[in-house]
Amino acid sequence: MNKKVTVYSKDGCYYCVMVKKYLDKHGIDYNVIDVSKHLEEKEKMIEATGNKGVPQLKIGEEWVVGFNARKIWEKLDG
Known part of the structure; x- marks a missing residue:
């Protein structure tokens, strides 16, 4: 998996924390x-x-909008 991954998030976002934990x-x-x-x-x-x-x-x-583990994995693997 050589794709560059960028997470767009903000403080206090529960799903942002979840997505980072998933990637970790x-x-x-x-x-x-x-x-x-x-x-x-x-913007x-x-x-x-x-x-x-x-x-x-x-x-x-x-792009993947929201925390969707299946879509994230598809984009990483594809």
Whole structure:
């Protein structure tokens, strides 16, 4: 799995914590962007997905909105 993974999250987000724990559990390296502190990155995320909510993951060039373990694994493996 050589795909770059970026997690878009913010403090106080329960599902953001869950997604990071999931990635940690599976030994997946990832970068985190806190959209409450990096508004330009938040706008890029919204433009890419049409969704304002977090967590969102960019895996390679594909996006997963929300914590969906099956979709995350498909994007990592595919």
